[in-house]
Amino acid sequence: MALNFIKASDFLKIFNFSSLFIEELGWSQPLTKIPFELTIKDNNFKCQHIAQLSGAIVVQIESTNGMIPDTQVRRDLHKEISKLHHENLIIFINEERTQ
DSSP states (O other): OOOHHHHHHHHHHHHHHHHIIIIIIBOOSSOOOOEEEEEEEEEEEEEEEEEEETTEEEEEEEEEEOOOOOOOHHHHHHHHHHHOOSSSEEEOOTTTOOO
């Protein structure tokens, strides 16, 4: 299946990562779509499984304060996600869905 670059670009523009990975890239639905939360350095983060492929999982993370966390907090979040899923791809988004 050839990648439709226009559709993929459209999904990226509207931050629809689930459709991008599942419909365009051919990944599978995650085993669970139940959101979960992580707390790092007194900051809460809402996490959502987006897609999976051969044991790798895509996780979308959004801070409850609406901002993308700094580098150290992103590293700490990666460590926590890696305890759950060794192979992972993490997408950080801001509340306005502009970054």
